[in-house]
Amino acid sequence: MAKIELKNISKKFKDDTVIEDLNLTIKDGSFTVLVGPSGCGKSTTLRMVAGLEKQSGGEIWIDDKCVNDTPPGLRDVAMVFQNYALYPTMTVRGNIEFGLKNRGVARQERDKLVKDISEIVGLTPHLDKKPQNLSGGQRQRVALARAMVKKPKVFILDEPLSNLDAKLRNQMRTELIQLHKRLGTTFVYVTHDQVEAMSMGDEIVVMNKGVIQQADSPMKLYHDPANLFTAEFIGTPAMNMMKMGDVQGLDIQSAAGIGHVGFRPEQALVNASADIEGYAIEGDILTRESLGAENIYQIQARTGVFFVKTFLAPLVAADRVKVTIPYDQLYYFGLGGERLRGIVASPKRLVAAGGI
Amino acid sequence: MVKLLKAVNNTIGGTPIGAAAEDKRTSTRSKQAILRKALRAALRVINVVGLLALVLIFAMPFIWMLSTSLKTLPETMIFPPEWIPRNPVWQNYADAWNTGPFLNYFVNSVVIAVGILILQMLTIIPASYAFARYKFKGSNFLFGIVMVTLMIPAQLIFLPVYLELSAFKLLNTHLGLILPFASSAFGIFLLRQAFMQISDELLEAARLDQAAEWKIIVKIMVPMVKPVLVTFALFSFIAHWNDYFWPLVMTTNETARTLPLGIAKIREVEGVATWNVLMAGNLILVAPILVVFFLSQRQIIKAFVYNGVK
Numbered sequence: 001m002a003k004i005e006l007k008n009i010s011k012k013f014k015d016d017t018v019i020e021d022l023n024l025t026i027k028d029g030s031f032t033v034l035v036g037p038s039g040c041g042k043s044t045t046l047r048m049v050a051g052l053e054k055q056s057g058g059e060i061w062i063d064d065k066c067v068n069d070t071p072p073g074l075r076d077v078a079m080v081f082q083n084y085a086l087y088p089t090m091t092v093r094g095n096i097e098f099g100l101k102n103r104g105v106a107r108q109e110r111d112k113l114v115k116d117i118s119e120i121v122g123l124t125p126h127l128d129k130k131p132q133n134l135s136g137g138q139r140q141r142v143a144l145a146r147a148m149v150k151k152p153k154v155f156i157l158d159e160p161l162s163n164l165d166a167k168l169r170n171q172m173r174t175e176l177i178q179l180h181k182r183l184g185t186t187f188v189y190v191t192h193d194q195v196e197a198m199s200m201g202d203e204i205v206v207m208n209k210g211v212i213q214q215a216d217s218p219m220k221l222y223h224d225p226a227n228l229f230t231a232e233f234i235g236t237p238a239m240n241m242m243k244m245g246d247v248q249g250l251d252i253q254s255a256a257g258i259g260h261v262g263f264r265p266e267q268a269l270v271n272a273s274a275d276i277e278g279y280a281i282e283g284d285i286l287t288r289e290s291l292g293a294e295n296i297y298q299i300q301a302r303t304g305v306f307f308v309k310t311f312l313a314p315l316v317a318a319d320r321v322k323v324t325i326p327y328d329q330l331y332y333f334g335l336g337g338e339r340l341r342g343i344v345a346s347p348k349r350l351v352a353a354g355g356i
Numbered sequence: 357m358v359k360l361l362k363a364v365n366n367t368i369g370g371t372p373i374g375a376a377a378e379d380k381r382t383s384t385r386s387k388q389a390i391l392r393k394a395l396r397a398a399l400r401v402i403n404v405v406g407l408l409a410l411v412l413i414f415a416m417p418f419i420w421m422l423s424t425s426l427k428t429l430p431e432t433m434i435f436p437p438e439w440i441p442r443n444p445v446w447q448n449y450a451d452a453w454n455t456g457p458f459l460n461y462f463v464n465s466v467v468i469a470v471g472i473l474i475l476q477m478l479t480i481i482p483a484s485y486a487f488a489r490y491k492f493k494g495s496n497f498l499f500g501i502v503m504v505t506l507m508i509p510a511q512l513i514f515l516p517v518y519l520e521l522s523a524f525k526l527l528n529t530h531l532g533l534i535l536p537f538a539s540s541a542f543g544i545f546l547l548r549q550a551f552m553q554i555s556d557e558l559l560e561a562a563r564l565d566q567a568a569e570w571k572i573i574v575k576i577m578v579p580m581v582k583p584v585l586v587t588f589a590l591f592s593f594i595a596h597w598n599d600y601f602w603p604l605v606m607t608t609n610e611t612a613r614t615l616p617l618g619i620a621k622i623r624e625v626e627g628v629a630t631w632n633v634l635m636a637g638n639l640i641l642v643a644p645i646l647v648v649f650f651l652s653q654r655q656i657i658k659a660f661v662y663n664g665v666k
Contacts, residue, residue: 051563072564081561085558087562090576102568102571150565
């Protein structure tokens with residue numbers, strides 16, 4: 001169990017600044033997910049916590065201890081790598097107990113620990129096999145077991161599921177959530193997949209270009225994005241964005257300059273009844289994706305292409321539809337991409353104001 | 357041949373016309389299948405024959421050596437030559453062994469070849485690991501120097517080395533024959549390539565597992581490059597086991613002389629080249645190499661087929 005604090009962290013690769021002045025507190029016992037597009041610095045941040053990469057500036061604290069000069073092996077951190085990084089010449093048992101051996105754990109205790117862990121992750125029948133002879137899922141379990149057996153303060157997982165097929169990934173996802181509940185240890189997880197982030201994390205850190213865009217709970221991120229980047233990054237399909245200049249028929253009382261107006265595909269109503277007050281867009285349906293419980297439409301409107309998602313509703317057959325977005329479901333972003341809150345919108349030339 | 361060509365022409369270019377050609381088409385198709393099968397079989401035969409021919413070319417001198425080693429001296433001169441001696445003369449081996457202090461030669465050869473091998477392992481593993489894994493100032497330059505030594509033939513440096521060894525009173529000693537080969541540029545190069553193929557994550561995982569650097573090398577890296585290491589060991593062993601020039605120059609008496617020098621001496625006995633005894637001596641010389649080769653065959657093949665965990 002440990003709290004991790006990053007204070008004014010910066011990282012340069014030669015002349016290339018990847019991360020500048022990053023501050024982040026990862027709560028004790030949390031499942032924190034760092035998410036962002038590739039090259040956003042999330043893996044680098046993680047590797048600095050593990051001690052595999054040395055920060056160019058700033059301090060890293062694990063549990064009230066500055067670990068700037070602590071080698072990775074002594075930080076009490078265990079890591080699961082994307083490609084598992086299992087020692088190919090050792091058996092599964094050898095892989096799991098290598099860390100224990102290096103710590104000088106006695107043989108008897110080692111055997112007991114390996115036995116317990118392999119039971120938890122279901123590897124008992126495979127202990128004497130080499131990693132080459134295991135399936136992807138089993139290798140993943142070995143990597144997890146190797147990390148778990150050391151009983152670390154912090155678990156670090158670097159895109160551990162991206163080498164698995166979709167079904168196995170879902171299964172491992174739930175297993176990881178359960179594992180976190182069971183161990184109660186701090187998990188730091190890196191992924192570029194926002195679905196993974198949303199489903200697993202209790203705290204999500206959205207990063208872009210080495211800067212933290214928002215660190216919040218999944219629901220907060222979804223309902224209350226702090227800026228344009230987070231809004232567009234979280235959610236499938238992504239939030240629809242319209243340039244303010246393209247938006248017509250919307251009366252906004254705001255002094256601030258609005259750059260974009262956005263709405264979530266699932267908040268838009270297709271062919272809604274007239275008494276729902278909202279911003280209406282007309283458009284042609286380009287594609288229809290029917291996933292059973294939900295339908296996703298790609299619609300071409302005057303303002304551009306956008307997506308609409310409906311739940312448990314029959315598939316719309318018409319080519320041209322009217323889409324209504326309730327006023328309180330519109331998100332406004334400033335010219336610099338920052339979120340603008342408290343803006344009240346109403347249809348033009350109408351006295352009655354709808355909205356928040 | 358003309359028929360075959362016609363058949364091929366038919367199957368490739370022959371387009372059946374109309375519905376009546378349906379039957380013809382199926383027969384053409386089956387003909388085509390038979391032809392393809394025949395071609396494949398022919399190719400396989402050619403392949404096997406070619407390989408056999410190659411084996412024969414490489415094995416011929418060896419078989420000749422074995423055959424000669426069991427002949428009497430007059431038999432070796434018979435023309436046309438006979439491959440199988442009428443009465444195998446095993447005495448040749450004893451004669452070869454007794455022409456000089458062969459036990460001494462043998463022990464010297466083993467001590468020197470194995471000594472060189474052990475020292476080389478001790479130097480090339482850390483060196484190649486450092487070249488492959490550490491970034492330090494001048495590493496490229498140093499590696500360049502190592503590579504340059506590959507281009508310098510032994511004949512060029514034997515004189516300074518001889519003088520040096522003589523100054524240290526190391527002539528006619530095992531150490532004098534071992535030390536000049538304590539490291540190997542070729543080995544460093546070979547092993548460096550192998551180390552470079554190992555993913556960084558593996559090392560990072562080991563570091564997180566609190567493994568000391570030497571432990572990472574011994575427990576993780578070296579086992580992973582074992583095939584390459586075995587291959588290099590074999591190359592090195594064979595080269596130094598068979599080396600004639602270097603021991604010849606660096607020894608002036610029998611104390612540290614090796615097998616190849618002993619074999620060469622057989623030729624000089626009695627003025628006539630006793631080919632049968634000489635060949636018996638040669639077989640004694642190559643026997644240990646063959647044993648080593650058979651033991652490490654699998655690893656050698658592995659070394660040339662990259663195998664990694666994906």
